[in-house]
Amino acid sequence: MAFRTLTTADRGAVRTITVNRPDKLNALNRETIGELTLAFRQAAQDDGVRVVVLSGAGEKAFVAGADISEMTAWTPVQAQAASHAGQTLMLTVERLGKPVIARIHGYALGGGMELAMACHLRVASEKARFGQPEIGLGLIPGFGGTQRLTRLTGRGAALELCLLGQQIDAARAERLGLVTRVVAADELDATVDAMADQLAAAAPLALKGILDAVIEGGECAIDQGLAFETQGFAIAFSTEDMREGTSAFLERRKASFKGA
Numbered sequence: 001m002a003f004r005t006l007t008t009a010d011r012g013a014v015r016t017i018t019v020n021r022p023d024k025l026n027a028l029n030r031e032t033i034g035e036l037t038l039a040f041r042q043a044a045q046d047d048g049v050r051v052v053v054l055s056g057a058g059e060k061a062f063v064a065g066a067d068i069s070e071m072t073a074w075t076p077v078q079a080q081a082a083s084h085a086g087q088t089l090m091l092t093v094e095r096l097g098k099p100v101i102a103r104i105h106g107y108a109l110g111g112g113m114e115l116a117m118a119c120h121l122r123v124a125s126e127k128a129r130f131g132q133p134e135i136g137l138g139l140i141p142g143f144g145g146t147q148r149l150t151r152l153t154g155r156g157a158a159l160e161l162c163l164l165g166q167q168i169d170a171a172r173a174e175r176l177g178l179v180t181r182v183v184a185a186d187e188l189d190a191t192v193d194a195m196a197d198q199l200a201a202a203a204p205l206a207l208k209g210i211l212d213a214v215i216e217g218g219e220c221a222i223d224q225g226l227a228f229e230t231q232g233f234a235i236a237f238s239t240e241d242m243r244e245g246t247s248a249f250l251e252r253r254k255a256s257f258k259g260a
């Protein structure tokens with residue numbers, strides 16, 4: 001299906017989804033949120049896709065937030081519906097069952113930072129800027145920022161970023177644990193591609209087991225979290241990929257994983 005506010009492209013088993021509203025710094029309006037949710041659901045259902053890369057079009061921004069121009073006349077009920085739609089998108093990304101890499105070359109602000117935080121890995125150019133500037137609009141984050149930022153960086157940094165609303169650079173974001181890796185701008189694509197290729201060649205059911213155990217298990221008491229881990233570990237033993245991976249190690253050859 002053709003999207004109006006996104007582009008998608010496949011490179012082998014790597015699907016890149018690009019928010020394509022560069023004139024508005026890829027701000028997330030209702031249409032974009034709906035299209036992103038659909039695009040991620042399609043990626044989840046397509047067995048040919050093993051990894052998703054999420055990017056923003058244009059020179060300046062990954063995503064500069066929710067679209068402020070849409071918000072001005074909202075009633076609280078409309079705001080609640082918009083927040084819920086955005087949170088549904090973020091959960092769709094987070095629970096995709098396949099790794100999602102955010103490729104962040106510029107601004108990741110407000111809803112854009114929330115979207116990046118829903119991804120599993122965040123690779124940033126040293127030129128990227130991060131922030132939760134909602135306080136300056138008389139708002140609070142509405143797409144999960146208060147929750148995911150706290151989980152990623154701890155309460156102290158989450159409160160600092162949300163209360164003061166200031167932008168931080170990529171180096172500080174890395175120190176806070178907000179991004180996985182920071183690279184020079186001209187190394188961003190090669191770094192993302194290499195990471196995506198590594199994940200695309202890995203055993204998909206084992207990747208899913210790790211995602212489930214870390215994300216779902218991380219929300220529970222440790223006994224339940226450990227049960228998630230045991231379940232994923234046991235399921236791996238029902239796969240051909242586990243036999244292939246262990247045999248390849250013993251035979252000193254490169255494993256070839258099929259997703260079965």
Ligand code: CO8
Pocket residue numbers: 023024025027064065066067068069079082083086107109110111112133134137140141142143
């Ligand atoms: N929404 C709508 N339009 C935007 C947004 C945005 N978030 N960000 C940029 N744009 C538009 C600008 O209005 C401008 O459009 P136009 O050319 O038609 O006037 C165009 O993009 C280019 O932007 P600038 O001219 O401002 O570019 P600069 O390089 O001067 O500045 C900044 C770049 C610093 C990124 C600046 O654009 C900015 O501060 N943007 C807003 C950042 C922001 O506050 N983001 C948070 C929004 S609120 C939010 O995300 C809440 C999420 C949860 C909501 C839950 C309910 C939906």
